[in-house]
Amino acid sequence: MATREPVATAEQQAPPSPGNSPKTAERRAGRFGRLVSNQQFILVVVLVLLVVVFTVINPIFFSVSAAGNILVQWAPIVMIAAGETFVIVTGGIDLSVGSTLTISSVVAAFAMAGLTGSGWADGPTLVVGAIVSLGIGGLVGAVNAVLINVAKLVPFVATLATLGAGAGVALVLTKGGPIAGGPPSASGLSATIDNGLFSWPVLFVIVILVIAGLFLHKARFGRYTFAVGGNAFAATASGISVKRHLAKVYILSGLFAGAAGFILYLQLGSGSPSAGTSDELNAIAAVVIGGASLAGGFGKIWGTVLGALILETVYSGLTIINIDPNWNQVAVAILIAAAASLQALRGIHLRRKA
Amino acid sequence: MTGTDAPLYEVRNIYKNYGSVVALENVSLAVHAGEVLGLVGDNGAGKSTLVKVLSGAHSPDSGEILLEGVEHHWKSPHDVLEAGIETLYQDSGLAPNLTVSSNVFLGRELTVKGPLGKLGFLAQKKMDTIAHEDLERVRIGVAKSDRTVAELSGGQRQAVAIGRAVSWARKVIILDEPTNHLGARQAGEVLDVIRAAKAKGLGVIFISHTLPHVLEVTDRIVVLRLGKVVRDEPTSEFNAQTLLGTITGLISTQP
Numbered sequence: 001m002a003t004r005e006p007v008a009t010a011e012q013q014a015p016p017s018p019g020n021s022p023k024t025a026e027r028r029a030g031r032f033g034r035l036v037s038n039q040q041f042i043l044v045v046v047l048v049l050l051v052v053v054f055t056v057i058n059p060i061f062f063s064v065s066a067a068g069n070i071l072v073q074w075a076p077i078v079m080i081a082a083g084e085t086f087v088i089v090t091g092g093i094d095l096s097v098g099s100t101l102t103i104s105s106v107v108a109a110f111a112m113a114g115l116t117g118s119g120w121a122d123g124p125t126l127v128v129g130a131i132v133s134l135g136i137g138g139l140v141g142a143v144n145a146v147l148i149n150v151a152k153l154v155p156f157v158a159t160l161a162t163l164g165a166g167a168g169v170a171l172v173l174t175k176g177g178p179i180a181g182g183p184p185s186a187s188g189l190s191a192t193i194d195n196g197l198f199s200w201p202v203l204f205v206i207v208i209l210v211i212a213g214l215f216l217h218k219a220r221f222g223r224y225t226f227a228v229g230g231n232a233f234a235a236t237a238s239g240i241s242v243k244r245h246l247a248k249v250y251i252l253s254g255l256f257a258g259a260a261g262f263i264l265y266l267q268l269g270s271g272s273p274s275a276g277t278s279d280e281l282n283a284i285a286a287v288v289i290g291g292a293s294l295a296g297g298f299g300k301i302w303g304t305v306l307g308a309l310i311l312e313t314v315y316s317g318l319t320i321i322n323i324d325p326n327w328n329q330v331a332v333a334i335l336i337a338a339a340a341s342l343q344a345l346r347g348i349h350l351r352r353k354a
Numbered sequence: 355m356t357g358t359d360a361p362l363y364e365v366r367n368i369y370k371n372y373g374s375v376v377a378l379e380n381v382s383l384a385v386h387a388g389e390v391l392g393l394v395g396d397n398g399a400g401k402s403t404l405v406k407v408l409s410g411a412h413s414p415d416s417g418e419i420l421l422e423g424v425e426h427h428w429k430s431p432h433d434v435l436e437a438g439i440e441t442l443y444q445d446s447g448l449a450p451n452l453t454v455s456s457n458v459f460l461g462r463e464l465t466v467k468g469p470l471g472k473l474g475f476l477a478q479k480k481m482d483t484i485a486h487e488d489l490e491r492v493r494i495g496v497a498k499s500d501r502t503v504a505e506l507s508g509g510q511r512q513a514v515a516i517g518r519a520v521s522w523a524r525k526v527i528i529l530d531e532p533t534n535h536l537g538a539r540q541a542g543e544v545l546d547v548i549r550a551a552k553a554k555g556l557g558v559i560f561i562s563h564t565l566p567h568v569l570e571v572t573d574r575i576v577v578l579r580l581g582k583v584v585r586d587e588p589t590s591e592f593n594a595q596t597l598l599g600t601i602t603g604l605i606s607t608q609p
Contacts, residue, residue, distance in 0.1 A: 214475070215473075215474075218475055218476060218478075219473060219474040219475045219476060220463050220465065220474035220475075220476060221474055223452075223456060223460075223463060223476065226449070226451060226452060227449045227452060227456075227460055229451070230449035230450055230451035230452055231446065231448065231449040231450060231451075233443075233446050233447075234443075234446060234447050234448055234449045234457075234460070235449065235460070235461075236411065236430075236431055237409070237411060237431050237441065237443055237447055238431070238435070238460040238461030238462075239430070239431055239432035239435045239436070239461035239462070240432075240460070240461050241430065241432070297449070297450070297451035298451060
């Protein structure tokens with residue numbers, strides 16, 4: 001050990017002598033810090049605590065049917081929140097997902113009502129409905145991408161525009177009422193299987209979440225998503241087309257909203273013009289509670305999954321313990337503030353380490 | 355000193371305006387294989403703009419860009435990287451939220467074999483290993499491959515950026531202020547890296563405010579002032595005082 005300068009040069013001395021005490025200590029502190037600042041670990045603890053508290057107040061909460069109901073509510077929200085996670089990791093935001101969910105479910109409802117009316121069987125009708133729903137979702141995502149890349153709007157403004165437009169179109173098309181008359185067996189599909197925890201849509205969503213998580217955290221697509229959000233210039237300088245990647249991410253978010261729209265259609269058995277109203281806020285809340293940074297560059301699908309689960313647990317739990325549902329918003333506000341504050345504190349912790 | 359007579363990488367009569375601001379006016383320069391070209395100038399002289407033109411981040415309004423005598427119209431940094439030209443940007447070339455090896459391989463990730471690889475699934479361990487070896491070869495403050503860049507010191511970050519550029523460069527390497535954030539000893543190591551790149555036959559364009567480094571390591575120096583090349587001479591024609599005088603304009607360059 002010739003020199004004893006700070007980290008940069010200390011690291012360079014090779015091989016490091018065994019039991020090099022400052023380094024070992026630093027590593028130990030790092031491991032401890034990582035556990036404490038691991039947002040997903042904290043979320044699991046919070047979720048368990050919520051379940052315990054609600055169960056103590058009303059034991060009915062701890063039942064398969066209550067949990068199954070939470071998962072049913074969770075499915076469409078976590079779906080749009082998963083798409084939103086990709087968007088937020090790029091440093092953007094997609095405010096349009098609630099509206100996109102609504103309009104895709106409404107348009108799919110019209111298509112399916114038409115097909116059912118002309119004597120189509122339920123199976124093919126549902127397939128067409130799913131394709132229409134995804135198509136509308138992807139279309140709104142593409143419009144967002146064009147507004148951002150070509151019209152040069154910031155994502156907040158671009159997706160605020162499509163939020164308003166989507167909600168408006170849904171109201172005009174439906175004249176404010178639900179669109180029924182689709183395949184009669186639709187709503188049966190979203191019932192839980194054998195009165196257990198899961199329904200087909202929930203299982204579908206879980207599979208999609210696993211795939212989305214793999215693509216975000218283990219594949220090139222996700223690597224680019226993080227790079228764009230961490231330093232867009234570095235991404236460009238490394239040969240990544242930032243515009244093309246952003247377009248893909250907003251279209252993905254639209255497709256996920258379209259899928260959520262179809263899931264919601266199955267649950268309601270009709271297309272409702274208010275189906276996804278303010279769901280974008282639930283989605284963003286789930287992502288933020290899950291530990292993603294609105295500044296971009298950080299986030300985990302697993303965190304979003306837990307964030308959405310905590311939201312729905314709070315909503316369900318407050319209902320089951322007979323608290324005025326208007327308190328929901330307050331509870332969610334507290335969760336968001338706590339999660340964001342945790343993240344800020346962790347940021348300070350990281351900066352001190354650097 | 356130069357390997358061949360024909361320049362390896364050359365720009366001719368480059369013009370670039372930002373609105374009404376003239377950033378580059380009739381700029382020409384060339385680097386040969388096995389040559390270190392110094393690019394100096396005061397703040398606002400147009401160095402960064404020129405670097406961005408050379409690296410494909412910006413297109414010039416007019417002028418020619420030639421690699422090995424063939425004219426190119428770079429559409430993006432991607433084209434330039436593919437052609438074997440690497441650029442180290444001042445301060446901003448790394449993604450702080452990604453690990454060292456993710457940065458070294460950014461845009462050129464290795465994927466696993468088979469169908470999963472086609473879907474873009476990453477061979478992360480392989481990249482970690484190779485990135486670590488690459489940085490060790492460069493020998494400027496080797497950082498652990500699986501730490502994020504945000505966790506590194508300024509010197510370590512710079513080392514990662516240099517290691518990345520050096521290990522990918524096949525023809526030309528452009529280094530914009532590579533000795534920033536570095537102590538004297540580490541800066542000396544960067545100069546060694548530049549000499550090694552030159553010995554390998556790469557063309558090196560070295561941009562720096564640290565004039566002793568420029569005088570020490572370059573073969574030729576181009577001086578930019580207010581967007582124009584005011585001198586382009588072998589390094590032996592300069593000393594510390596004349597170089598500083600030329601940069602600041604205290605020494606007249608009108609023939």
